Amino acid sequence: MLKIYGVYRSRASRPLWLLAELGLTFDHVPVIQASRLERSDADDAPLNTASPAYLEVNPLGQIPCMEDDGLILTESLAITLHIARQHGGGIGPASEAEDAQMVNWALFAATSIEPPALEIQLIQRAGGEASAEGQAAISIAAERLRRPFDRLERHLATQDWLVGSRFTVADLNTAEVVRYAQGHAPLLEARPALADWLGRCQSRPAFREMMQHRLAEPE
Incomplete structure (x- = not known):
């Protein structure tokens, strides 16, 4: 299943808006920016861009990130263009x-x-x-x-x-x-x-x- 990492208060808003347009089922992992946390490494800190688990997905430590059938993309506009090509119908390119x-x-x-x-x-x-x-x-x-x-x-x-x-x-x-x-x-x-x-x-x-x-x- 297509997976999007990132909270809405980030450039993840772009693929998340597109997925709402398309009505696609996807897995949303709300990774938050480490800079917004007092201590990103605290035991009770939410999954964030400095978390080792997230850095294994995207070593850049940025959001959004997308996983789609083994393909990983880390730039929001590349993510939206990919989703539109694969699933977009009229929202994607016709030629x-x-x-x-x-x-x-x-x-x-x-x-x-x-x-x-x-x-x-x-x-x-x-x-x-x-x-x-x-x-x-x-x-x-x-x-x-x-x-x-x-x-x-x-x-x-x-x-x-x-x-x-x-x-x-x-x-x-x-x-x-x-x-x-x-x-x-x-x-x-x-x-x-x-x-x-x-x-x-x-x-x-x-x-x-x-x-x-x-x-x-x-x-």
Whole structure:
């Protein structure tokens, strides 16, 4: 059986959202980040990314991780692309060209969007918006997002979805990365097509199910 390691408050949200979309039966092992524990090596510590048992599965000590019939993958976007290819139906690629597009969007999200978007989220979570330094750092990160977000805006101004005129794993992967910067309102206010697309992604029942689980976990 397909197995996913990782709590919802991690990049495991990506494959867990996808699995909710597909209604697949899978084994979920809620490995938590060691950095979130006071003592990850305590006798009563939950299974975490520093646990020897987990490091045998993923020596990188990161989540998520996937096991599927002997195949182990340790990168969240590779995991979602694999699941979509194997089990995704319309959410997965319908041709080699679509598969290439989905890989392209995943790499675009990971390299062009995630670093500055995550920086915005981390500053906001730490209350950095209250300081001039934090506001300046957010402005710099937002400027780094200007070109990739403009690319998404142009694409979505003429197409409802990223690939194949339907919701696919490309939308799921990219939406979960864009979400990191969602709290900085000017980025989406200036890009109505991008904002509308993100809203449609996040209105899906499977996304809401994933977020309910995520919000139920301790921070």
